[in-house]
Amino acid sequence: MELTSPLDALRSRFVQGDVLALSRLISWVENHRGGYEALLDSLFERTGNALRVGITGPPGAGKSTLVNHLAGAFRKRGQTVGILACDPSSPFSGGALLGDRVRMSAVSDDPGVFIRSLASRDALGGLSSTTNEVALLCEAYGFDVILLETVGVGQAEVDVMHSADTVVVTLVPQSGDVVQAMKAGLMEIADVFCLNKSDQPGADLLEHSLRQLLSLSMRDWTPPIVSTVAVQGKGVGALRAAVLDHEAFLGVAGQAQRQQQRLTSMLKENAEARWRRAAWNAEGQALLTRLARDVAQKKRAPFEAVGCLVEALG
Amino acid sequence: MELTSPLDALRSRFVQGDVLALSRLISWVENHRGGYEALLDSLFERTGNALRVGITGPPGAGKSTLVNHLAGAFRKRGQTVGILACDPSSPFSGGALLGDRVRMSAVSDDPGVFIRSLASRDALGGLSSTTNEVALLCEAYGFDVILLETVGVGQAEVDVMHSADTVVVTLVPQSGDVVQAMKAGLMEIADVFCLNKSDQPGADLLEHSLRQLLSLSMRDWTPPIVSTVAVQGKGVGALRAAVLDHEAFLGVAGQAQRQQQRLTSMLKENAEARWRRAAWNAEGQALLTRLARDVAQKKRAPFEAVGCLVEALG
Numbered sequence: 001m002e003l004t005s006p007l008d009a010l011r012s013r014f015v016q017g018d019v020l021a022l023s024r025l026i027s028w029v030e031n032h033r034g035g036y037e038a039l040l041d042s043l044f045e046r047t048g049n050a051l052r053v054g055i056t057g058p059p060g061a062g063k064s065t066l067v068n069h070l071a072g073a074f075r076k077r078g079q080t081v082g083i084l085a086c087d088p089s090s091p092f093s094g095g096a097l098l099g100d101r102v103r104m105s106a107v108s109d110d111p112g113v114f115i116r117s118l119a120s121r122d123a124l125g126g127l128s129s130t131t132n133e134v135a136l137l138c139e140a141y142g143f144d145v146i147l148l149e150t151v152g153v154g155q156a157e158v159d160v161m162h163s164a165d166t167v168v169v170t171l172v173p174q175s176g177d178v179v180q181a182m183k184a185g186l187m188e189i190a191d192v193f194c195l196n197k198s199d200q201p202g203a204d205l206l207e208h209s210l211r212q213l214l215s216l217s218m219r220d221w222t223p224p225i226v227s228t229v230a231v232q233g234k235g236v237g238a239l240r241a242a243v244l245d246h247e248a249f250l251g252v253a254g255q256a257q258r259q260q261q262r263l264t265s266m267l268k269e270n271a272e273a274r275w276r277r278a279a280w281n282a283e284g285q286a287l288l289t290r291l292a293r294d295v296a297q298k299k300r301a302p303f304e305a306v307g308c309l310v311e312a313l314g
Numbered sequence: 315m316e317l318t319s320p321l322d323a324l325r326s327r328f329v330q331g332d333v334l335a336l337s338r339l340i341s342w343v344e345n346h347r348g349g350y351e352a353l354l355d356s357l358f359e360r361t362g363n364a365l366r367v368g369i370t371g372p373p374g375a376g377k378s379t380l381v382n383h384l385a386g387a388f389r390k391r392g393q394t395v396g397i398l399a400c401d402p403s404s405p406f407s408g409g410a411l412l413g414d415r416v417r418m419s420a421v422s423d424d425p426g427v428f429i430r431s432l433a434s435r436d437a438l439g440g441l442s443s444t445t446n447e448v449a450l451l452c453e454a455y456g457f458d459v460i461l462l463e464t465v466g467v468g469q470a471e472v473d474v475m476h477s478a479d480t481v482v483v484t485l486v487p488q489s490g491d492v493v494q495a496m497k498a499g500l501m502e503i504a505d506v507f508c509l510n511k512s513d514q515p516g517a518d519l520l521e522h523s524l525r526q527l528l529s530l531s532m533r534d535w536t537p538p539i540v541s542t543v544a545v546q547g548k549g550v551g552a553l554r555a556a557v558l559d560h561e562a563f564l565g566v567a568g569q570a571q572r573q574q575q576r577l578t579s580m581l582k583e584n585a586e587a588r589w590r591r592a593a594w595n596a597e598g599q600a601l602l603t604r605l606a607r608d609v610a611q612k613k614r615a616p617f618e619a620v621g622c623l624v625e626a627l628g
Contacts, residue, residue, distance in 0.1 A: 041615035048612075059372065059467060059494055127469070136616075153373065153467035155441070180373055256610065264606040266616060268594070271623040275589060280582070292578040296570065298362075301355035302450075302580060309585040314628075 007035045011042070014141065019114060022141050026116055029133050040133060043140035048259070050082075050139045053243055054164030056152035056189075058180050061170040062196045065230040067149050071113050072233070073240040079144035083115045086131050086150045086160050114143065128159040129269040132262060135163055152186045161189050162265065165258050166246045168239070169223075170194045171210070173202030178209050187213065190223045192242045198227035198235070221249055279313045287312055321349045325356070328455065333428060336455050340430055343447050354447060357454035362573070364396075364453040367557055368478030370466035370503075372494050375484040376510045379544040381463050385427050386547070387554040393458035397429045400445050400464045400474050428457065442473040443583040446576060449477055466500045475503050476579065479572050480560045482553070483537075484508045485524070487516030492523050501527065504537045505560045508553055512541035535563050593627045601626055 007028065013021035029036045055063050055070070064085070071081040118131055131148060138146050148164050150157040161167045169190035171177045181187060195207055210225055217223075224242045228235030250258070280288070291305040300308075321342065327335035343350045369377050369384070378399070385395040432445055445462065452460050462478050464471040475481045483504035485491045495501060509521055524539055531537075538556045542549035564572070594602070605619040614622075 037617035037620070041617045044609075044615045045612060151467060153465060153471075155470045157467075260606055260610045263609045263616065264602060267606055267609070267619050267623060268602055270617065270620040271593070271627065272586075272590060274620065274624050275593070275627075276586060279585070279589070288578060288582055292574055292581055295358075295577045295581070296574045298359065301358045302577065303351035303355045303584065305581050306351070306584040306588065309581055310588050313585065313589075 007039060011039060014043075017142070019111075022114065022137070023116070025137060026134050029137055030118060030130055036133075040136060043137065046140040046142075047136050048139065050135075050143050051145045051243075051247060052135060052148065052164045052166070053145065054148045054150070054161040054167040055170060055194075056150050056158065056161055056167065056186060057170030057194075057196075058153060058172075058177060058184075059151055061152075061172045061177075062230045063149055063151070063170050066168075066170060066194065066196060066228065066236070066239075067147050069230055069233045069236040070239060071145075071147060073236050074145045075110060075112055080112045080142070081114070081145045081147060082135075082138040082141070082143035083113065083147045083149065084118055084131060084134060084138070085116070086118045086127055086148065086157065114138070114141075127156045128162060129266060129273075131160050132163040132266055152181065153184050155185075158185050158189065163262055165250060165255055166191045166243050168192045168194050168243065170196050171206060172197045173200045173206045177206065178213070182213075191221065191246045192239070193223050193225045194239055195225060195227045196230050199229050203227065221246065284313055321353060325353060328357075331456070333425070336428065336451070337430070339451060340448050343451055344432060344444055350447075354450060357451065360454040360456075361450050362453065364449075364457050365459045365557075365561060366449060366462065366478045366480070367459065368462045368464070368475040368481040369484060369508075370464050370472065370475055370481065370500060371484030371508075371510075372467060372486075372491060372498075373465055375466075375486045375491075376544045377463050377465070377484050380482075380484060380508065380510060380542065380550070380553075381461050383544055383547045383550040384553060385459075385461060387550050388459045389424060389426055394426045394456070395428070395459045395461060396449075396452040396455070396457035397427065397461045397463065398432055398445060398448060398452070399430070400432045400441055400462065400471065428452070428455075441470045442476060443580060443587075445474050446477045446580055466495065467498050469499075472499050472503065477576055479564060479569055480505045480557050482506045482508050482557065484510050485520060486511045487514045487520045491520065492527070496527075505535065506553070506556045507537050507539045509539060509541045510544050512549070513543050517541065535560065598627055 010021045010025055010028070014025055025039065029040065053070075055067050057063055067083055067085070071083060074081050116134070118127075118134060127150075135146055135148065148160060150160045152158060152169065167189050169181065169186045169192070171181060171193065173195070193210055195203060195210075197203070207225060207227070214222055214225075224245065226235055226239045226242050228239055230236070247255070288309065291300065291308060294300040295302050295305050324335045324339055324342070328339055339353065343354065367384075369381050371377055381397055381399070385397060388395050430448070432441075432448060441464075449460055449462065462474060464474045466472060466483065481503050483495065483500045483506070485495060485507065487509070507524060509517060509524075511517070521539060521541070528536055528539075538559065540549055540553045540556050542553055544550070561569070602623065605614065605622060608614040609616050609619050
């Protein structure tokens with residue numbers, strides 16, 4: 001497939017380090033506009049050199065502030081940082097609200113930091129596959145570090161963390177936080193725990209509960225627990241160090257394994273998306289509507305109708 | 315497709331109103347055990363007579379307590395109630411924690427109330443399609459009212475609400491709650507707003523912000539705002555009345571339209587799930603792994619590999 005001309009022009013500017021071109025290409029990929037697949041293929045050679053760090057946790061855990069300061073900690077060592085904040089967005093408005101971008105003002109004047117909110121658009125593939133595609137674009141652009149932020153409630157949001165090499169789960173001293181995190185499946189994906197707002201009452205208890213839970217873990221890597229007060233920037237250096245420790249633990253083989261898992265998901269999800277696009281063309285949609293009407297009128301049972309659909313769609 | 319013998323026995327007991335059989339059939343459907351499709355088809359004739367009410371909102375909004383008391387309000391009028399609480403569950407443990415069931419103790423001794431936590435199991439289809447299937451089973455069992463509870467963060471959880479005729483969005487006086495709800499897409503799906511913990515500071519401000527937002531709405535139905543203090547049972551009667559008002563507004567035509575939308579989603583998702591099962595058999599998985607390895611080694615670009623996959627899977 002050949003690249004279309006405006007896309008070609010953006011790609012040339014992107015390769016020269018034009019941040020506006022990066023921003024526009026992210027929209028292009030996010031919206032799955034024509035040629036985005038060929039674009040990602042053509043840039044794929046440049047990927048694979050960034051450190052990918054995921055930050056997740058319950059709403060109100062101070063993730064955005066933490067990401068902000070963590071970016072600063074990497075910047076101090078001269079590394080460039082791309083921040084991708086994935087909000088569960090409205091199915092109607094189709095766009096993320098500006099909240100995260102506004103709160104990021106501390107690093108937003110630094111040209112070595114790039115910040116982007118991603119909206120989840122269900123029709124075009126999951127939040128996690130789109131995020132992974134955008135992260136590949138950011139890798140190709142040349143960021144040293146990519147920070148992926150999602151709210152840690154909901155399967156789609158938690159799945160985003162599979163795009164990271166190291167996952168930081170952020171909790172705050174507040175009754176039920178550990179239970180909520182367990183429910184959301186955050187305990188199993190955590191490589192590092194961050195106890196934020198650790199100056200608030202209940203911090204010791206939270207740390208104690210976490211340590212007890214972790215003592216039951218059978219994993220080779222025991223996630224360290226780092227206490228922070230993100231609004232004051234306290235403990236952020238230690239958090240960065242814990243992330244680097246985990247990267248060192250993974251090593252080349254471990255990172256290659258995580259990358260292989262990511263690529264497997266990416267191929268699988270995109271193959272499924274192509275099938276869906278082919279299946280639900282005008283003809284497929286019309287058949288679907290007709291069958292649903294039959295079922296609603298009890299002329300047909302639901303899975304009998306599913307059988308008809310599958311047969312017709314091949 | 316013929317029903318297998320143990321399933322047949324459970325079905326007979328289910329039809330006679332045996333609640334243990336209901337419970338076991340829910341597990342059967344939830345786990346997509348063999349014959350569940352034929353089971354649902356054979357019971358489909360009995361469905362369509364229940365009022366389906368969804369209750370969602372941010373974590374900590376008191377949804378479980380509210381569901382508990384709302385169930386009580388319906389019981390007072392002699393109606394039977396099935397409660398389905400959908401937790402985002404761990405992808406590893408594969409099960410919901412007991413929290414919700416424990417907190418429901420007030421109604422759990424009443425034989426006219428049935429309570430069940432559903433786990434989201436990604437491999438077997440989304441949370442919303444499984445919930446809809448279990449809700450159909452509950453309708454066939456004969457409940458007058460089905461209450462569906464999910465946490466209102468995350469697309470998958472919000473999608474569950476599409477299985478309801480009336481959606482109650484629960485908010486509490488707490489800074490940022492409305493913004494979080496907007497981000498999660500809750501504003502657009504709300505048919506009724508419940509301001510819970512309305513005795514706490516900030517309740518007036520929350521109600522004011524909500525009214526302002528609602529004044530911008532272009533919908534035919536303006537969601538009423540009901541103030542409650544769920545732990546004391548205050549305002550729960552008014553909440554039930556608001557739900558019934560919305561049902562009356564929908565009328566027969568509106569309810570039929572929502573049912574038709576539900577059935578369309580159900581057919582579509584199940585057709586896709588069947589395709590996935592066929593595609594990712596041992597052979598398909600092996601090809602996927604081989605291609606992902608090629609991509610990881612940069613022998614092939616990712617979407618080139620997707621093309622190979624789609625061609626091979628037909």
